[in-house]
Amino acid sequence: MARYxxxxxxxxxxxxxxxxxxxxxxxxxxxxDPLQMYLDPKGQELDAQTRAAIMAKWGLDRPIHLQYLRxxxxxxxxxxxxxxxxxxxVTITVFERIPATAMLxxxxxxxxxxxxxxxxxxxxxxxxxxxxxxxxxxxxxxVSTPIFWLGLMMMYLFGxxxxxxxxxxxxxxxxxxxxxxxxxxxxxxVLARLTRSSMLNVIRTEYVTTARAKGLSERVxxxxxxxxxxxxxxxxxxxxxxxxxxxxxxVTETVFAWPGVGRLLVESIMQRDLPVMQGCVIIIAIVFMLxxxxxxxxxxxxxxxxxxx
Amino acid sequence: MAGADTPQPEVPExxxxxxxxxxxxxxxxxxxxxxxxxxxxxLALLAILAPQLTRFHPTTFFDLxxxxxxxxxGPHILGTDTIGRDLWSRMLFGARISLTVGLVVQGISITxxxxxxxxxxxxxxxxxxxxxxxxxxxxxxPSLLFAIAVMSVLGPGLYNIFLALGFIGxxxxxxxxxxxxxxxxxxxxxxxxxxxxxxxxxxxFRHLLPNCLxxxxxxxxxxxxxxxxxxxxxxxxxxxxxPPAPSWGSMLSRGREYIWIAPWLTxxxxxxxxxxxxGLNLFGDGLRDILDPxxxx
Numbered sequence: 001m002a003r004y005x006x007x008x009x010x011x012x013x014x015x016x017x018x019x020x021x022x023x024x025x026x027x028x029x030x031x032x033d034p035l036q037m038y039l040d041p042k043g044q045e046l047d048a049q050t051r052a053a054i055m056a057k058w059g060l061d062r063p064i065h066l067q068y069l070r071x072x073x074x075x076x077x078x079x080x081x082x083x084x085x086x087x088x089x090v091t092i093t094v095f096e097r098i099p100a101t102a103m104l105x106x107x108x109x110x111x112x113x114x115x116x117x118x119x120x121x122x123x124x125x126x127x128x129x130x131x132x133x134x135x136x137x138x139x140x141x142x143v144s145t146p147i148f149w150l151g152l153m154m155m156y157l158f159g160x161x162x163x164x165x166x167x168x169x170x171x172x173x174x175x176x177x178x179x180x181x182x183x184x185x186x187x188x189x190v191l192a193r194l195t196r197s198s199m200l201n202v203i204r205t206e207y208v209t210t211a212r213a214k215g216l217s218e219r220v221x222x223x224x225x226x227x228x229x230x231x232x233x234x235x236x237x238x239x240x241x242x243x244x245x246x247x248x249x250x251v252t253e254t255v256f257a258w259p260g261v262g263r264l265l266v267e268s269i270m271q272r273d274l275p276v277m278q279g280c281v282i283i284i285a286i287v288f289m290l291x292x293x294x295x296x297x298x299x300x301x302x303x304x305x306x307x308x309x
Numbered sequence: 310m311a312g313a314d315t316p317q318p319e320v321p322e323x324x325x326x327x328x329x330x331x332x333x334x335x336x337x338x339x340x341x342x343x344x345x346x347x348x349x350x351x352l353a354l355l356a357i358l359a360p361q362l363t364r365f366h367p368t369t370f371f372d373l374x375x376x377x378x379x380x381x382x383g384p385h386i387l388g389t390d391t392i393g394r395d396l397w398s399r400m401l402f403g404a405r406i407s408l409t410v411g412l413v414v415q416g417i418s419i420t421x422x423x424x425x426x427x428x429x430x431x432x433x434x435x436x437x438x439x440x441x442x443x444x445x446x447x448x449x450x451p452s453l454l455f456a457i458a459v460m461s462v463l464g465p466g467l468y469n470i471f472l473a474l475g476f477i478g479x480x481x482x483x484x485x486x487x488x489x490x491x492x493x494x495x496x497x498x499x500x501x502x503x504x505x506x507x508x509x510x511x512x513x514f515r516h517l518l519p520n521c522l523x524x525x526x527x528x529x530x531x532x533x534x535x536x537x538x539x540x541x542x543x544x545x546x547x548x549x550x551x552p553p554a555p556s557w558g559s560m561l562s563r564g565r566e567y568i569w570i571a572p573w574l575t576x577x578x579x580x581x582x583x584x585x586x587x588g589l590n591l592f593g594d595g596l597r598d599i600l601d602p603x604x605x606x
Contacts, residue, residue, distance in 0.1 A: 018446050023458070030462050140594075144587035146538060148545050149561060149579030156568050156575070247453030251542055265454075266546055269461040281458055285450050 001300070008293055019285045020075060024068050026281075027274045080282065081275035085268070090279040094261060098283070100170060101249055101260030104179055108245060109238075111184030112191055117234065119188070120195025124203060124230075125222060135192060142189025147248050151182040151255040168257040179256045183248050187241050194237050199230040232303050239295035246284050335599045342595020348588025356404040365395035367402040368553045377571045388573055391563065396574070399555035400581055406556045407585055410470055410540040411533035417475030419529050422482025423521070427513050429483065430490025440483065447480040456539055460548040467550050470543060474536050485528055489521045523600035530596055534589035541582045557582050 055061045059070055074080070080090040119139065123132040158178060159167025169175050202208060203226055211221045250262030257263070261280050268276035336342055355362065364384065372393035380388040380396075387396035429440040447455065456473045463469035493499055494517070502516050543549030544558030552559055557578040564574030 015445070015449050019449060022446070026458055026462050140587065140590060141583075144534070144538075144583055144590050146541055146545075146558075146561075146579060146582050146586075148542065149575070149582065152561070152565055152568065152575050153579070156572055160569060243451035244453075247451045247457075250454065250457065251546065254546060265457070269457070270547065277458075277461065281450075281454065284454055288451055289449060 004300075005297070008296070012289060012293070015289060016286070017072075019282060019289075020072055021068065023278050023281045023285075024071055027278050028064065030272075030274060075282070080279040083268075083273055083276045085271050085273040085276065090275045093276055094264065094279040094283050097259060097261045097264050100258060101253070101262060103176065104183065104252065104258060104260060105245055105249055107176060107180035108183035108187065108248075109241075111180055112187035112241070115184070116188035116191025117195050117231070119192040120234075121199055121222070121227065121230075123192070123196040124199035127200060132196075136196070139189035139192040142185050142192075145186065147182055147186055148251045148255050150185065151178065151252055154178045154182060155256070168255075170257070170259050175256075175258075179252045179258050182255070183245065183252045186248060187245060190237065190241060190244075191234060195230065195234050198233045199226060202226045202230040205229075228302075232299070235295060235299055235302060239292040242291040242295075243288050246288055332599055336595070339595045339598055341591045342599065345588050345591025345593070345595055348584060349592055352404055352585055352588065353408060355401055356408050359398070359401040359405055362401055363395065363398035365398045367394070367399045367555045370394060370398075377567065377574075379571070380573055380577075387577055388571075390560070390574055391567060391571075396577060399560060400557070400577060403555040403557045403560065403578065403581065404585070406467070406550060406554065407537045407540065407582070410467070410474070411536045411589075413471050414474040414478055414536040415529050415532045417471065418478030418482050418532060419525060420479075421475070422479035423486050423518070423525060425479065426483040426486025426521075427490055427517060430487040431494065431509075431513055431517065437487075440487075444480045444484055447477055452477050453539060453542060456543060457546070457548060460543055465548055465551050467554070470540055470549055473543075474539055478532055478536065481532065482525065482528060485524055486521050489524060490517055493517055493520055527593055527597045527600055530589060530593035534586045534593065537589070538582065538586050 052061070059067060062070075071081075078091055080094070082088070083090050083093050086093050116139075119135040123135045126132050155167045155178060158165045165177055166172075166175050208221060208226050211225045212218075216225075246262075249260060250265060252258065253260045253263035254266050261283060265277060265280035265284070268274075268280065336346075372389070374393070375382075375385075375389055376391055376393040378385055378389040378393075380386065382388055385395050385397065387400060390396055390399065425440050425444075429437040450458075455477050459473040459476060460469060463472060499512065499516055502512050507516070540549055540556065541558035541561070544556040545562045547559075547562065550556035550559055552563065561575055561578040561582075564571065564578065568575050
C-alpha cells in the first residue's frame with residue numbers, strides 16, 4: 001500500500017507539470033498587456049526605456065522556456081506571482097478563499113450523498129414502483145437543471161418572496177443553505193441513478209439470496225449486506241463528481257456572491273488579473289487531482305478484492 | 310432425403326431492414342426515448358421555423374415605451390425585456406443558438422474523437438501512449454473549468470465556444486472509441502479481415518467503426534445536452550455568446566438584475582434550457598437502452 005501510494009504520488013508529477021505548463025501558456029497567449037495594467041491600469045503609455053528596465057528586472061525579456069522554468073521554480077516554493085488588483089501575493093489571495101469553497105463543497109457533497117444514496121436505495125428496493133419512477137424523474141431533472149438557474153429561483157422564492165433565508169452573502173449557516181442545496185441537488189441526481197443500478201445488480205446476486213434464505217430480515221439484508229457492495233461503484237463516481245462540483249462551485253459562488261475560489265476565478269478573468277486566474281486554475285486542478293487519488297485509495301480500503309502492490 | 314419438392318424451412322433473413330424494424334419497435338416501447346425525441350424534435354422545429362413564428366426581430370426590434378411587459382401582453386406572448394424586445398422571438402432565436410452549439414460541438418468532438426480513438430486503439434504503442442496522455446491531461450481539469458480558461462484566452466463569442474467545447478468534448482469520444490476498439494481488435498472477424506490482407510484503413514472504417522457506432526450515437530446525443538448546458542453556463546458567466554445575441558444563458562444573466570420586478574426574464578430562459586437538456590438526456594438514455602444493451606440496468 002505504501003509503495004502504491006508513492007507510485008501514485010510520483011505519477012502526479014508529470015500531470016502537475018502539464019497543468020502548470022498549460023496554465024502558464026494560457027496566460028502568455030491572452031491578449032492585452034499585463035505589464036501596462038500592473039503599472040498603471042488607467043492609461044498612460046509606458047516609455048520604452050522604463051518598460052525595458054522593468055522587463056529585464058522581472059526576467060520578462062528572457063526566452064519563454066526560461067520564464068516557465070522560473071515560474072515553476074517559484075511555484076514549487078509556494079510563490080504563484082503577484083496580483084496587481086489586490087496588490088499582494090497570489091498564493092495568499094487564493095488560499096484565503098479556500099475555506100469558503102471547502103465549506104460549500106463539503107456541505108454539497110454531504111447533501112448529495114444523503115439524498116442520492118437514499119433515493120437510489122429506495123428505488124432499487126421498490127423497483128418499478130411509483131417511488132422508483134418518481135425518484136428517477138427527480139434524478140433526471142436534477143441533472144438537467146442549470147445550477148445557476150436553480151440558484152436564482154431559490155434566491156427569488158426563499159430570499160425575496162418568502163424572506164426565510166438571506167438571498168446572498170456569507171457568514172452564518174443560513175447563508176450556506178441555498179448555495180449548498182443548489183450545488184448538491186445536481187450531483188444527487190447522478191448519485192441516485194448510479195446507486196439504483198448498482199443496488200439492482202447486487203440484489204440479484206446469490207449471497208443476497210442466501211442472506212434472505214437464512215431468514216434475515218429484509219432491513220438487515222439490504223442495509224448490512226447489499227448496500228456495502230452496492231456503494232463501491234458509487235465511490236468511484238465521487239471522483240468524477242468532484243470535478244462537476246468544483247465547476248458547479250464556480251457558478252454557485254457567482255450567483256450567491258459566495259467569497260470562494262470560484263468567484264475569485266471569474267472575477268479575475270473579468271478584471272484581467274492573470275496571475276490570480278492562473279493561481280485559481282492551478283489550485284482547483286490540484287484539488288481535483290488529489291481528490292481523485294483519495295477516491296482511489298478509499299476504493300482500495302472498502303473493496304478488499306482490490307490489492308495494490 | 311430432401312427432394313426439390315420438400316418445402317425449405319423459412320430462414321428469417323437478418324437484414325439491415327429487419328434490424329431497423331426491431332430497433333424501431335424497441336424505441337416505440339421506450340417511453341422516455343419517445344418523450345425525449347418529441348421534445349427534441351419540437352425544439353428543432355421551433356428553431357428552424359423561428360422567423361415564421363414571430364413578427365418581431367429578436368435583436369433589432371425594440372420599443373422603449375414597452376419595456377418589461379409581463380407575459381401575455383398583447384402581441385408579446387412572453388412579454389418584453391429591459392429595452393422592450395419581444396421575449397418570445399428572442400427565445401425562438403435562442404433555440405437556434407443552443408442547438409447550433411450542441412450540433413457543431415458534437416460534430417467536432419465526434420470527428421476528432423473517433424479518429425483519435427480508432428488510431429490509438431488500433432495501433433497501440435507510442436501513438437496510444439501519446440493520445441492517452443493528451444486525453445488524461447484534458448481529464449485532469451474539471452471540464453467546465455477548462456472551458457472557462459480557454460474562453461478567457463480566446464475571448465467571448467460563438468465560434469470560440471465551438472473551439473473551447475469541441476476541444477474538450479473529443480476526449481470523451483476518443484476514450485470510448487479506444488476502449489471499444491481494444492476489445493473488438495481481438496475478435497475473430499477483425500482477425501479474419503486482417504489475415505486476409507484487408508488494408509488497414511479498410512479494417513478500421515469498414516470493420517471496426519460500424520461496431521462502435523451505437524455507443525458513439527449515445528455519447529453524441531448526451532454530449533449535445535452537455536454542450537447546450539455548457540454554452541448556457543459560459544454565457545451566464547459572461548464568457549460565452551455576447552449580447553445582443555439571444556443566447557438563453559446570457560438572457561438569464563441579464564434578467565437576473567431585474568428578478569425583483571420582472572422574474573419572468575429569468576424564469577423563461579431557465580425553463581427553456583431545462584426542457585432542451587432534459588429532452589436530449591431522455592432521448593440519449595433511451596438510445597442507450599436500445600443500442601447498447603450491455604449498459605442496461
